[in-house]
Amino acid sequence: MRTEEIGLAETPSRLAPAAPGPLRDFVLYSVIGATGVLVDLAAFWLLYEVFGLPAQCANALSTTFGITNNFTWNALFTFRRRDRLLRRFCRFYLVGLAGMAVTSILLFLFSGVLHVDPNLVKAASLPAVLIVQYVLNRTWSFS
Structure with missing residues (x-):
């Protein structure tokens, strides 16, 4: 049965997401x-405080965990792309x-x-970095 036959074609705004x-x-x-920031911070704390990794090593790993978290959820929900995942x-x-x-250069x-104050610099850099990363990921990573 076609949607026009049951009257659905007349009200697409009510039915379509x-x-x-x-x-x-x-x-x-x-x-x-x-959420990626939370993953990064929690992982850094665990790796540095609990497992005793050097700070630079803990930071590299925790940053990777945060980026991986963000990639996974953005691939599924924001950009809805599941092809060529490794690339x-x-x-x-x-x-x-x-x-x-x-951010490191600005700091x-x-x-x-x-x-x-480094905390002010970090906080002030976040909006600009967020926008630039969003544009790059939308136009390059998920194009």
């Missing part, structure tokens, strides 16, 4: 990013590392050189 859009995707990307993950990971590098410049 909301179409994904850039704002919805950005909000979802941001929420998923927050997409490598790109997503590079974007994550680029964001970390930008060096503003905290190391200008003596601004």
Whole structure:
């Protein structure tokens, strides 16, 4: 039976789910990013405090866990792409590392050189890094 025969064609807005859009995707990307931060922090604490790994090693691993968390959920829900996962993950990971590098440079410049509180620099860098990473992941990692 066709949808027109039962009157469904006349009311598509009631039946169809909301179409994904850039704002919805950005909000979802941001929420998923927050879960990645929690994974990163929890993993760092466990690796450094509980398992006794050196801080740099614990940071590299915990960052990888956070990026992997974000990739998984963004692939499933934000960008809804499940093909070429290894290629997409490598790109997503590079974007994550680029964001970390930008934050590190800003910390060096503003905290190391200008003596601004590192917590303020880190917090101030988050919105810009988030937007740049979202655009890169949308147009490159998940294109």
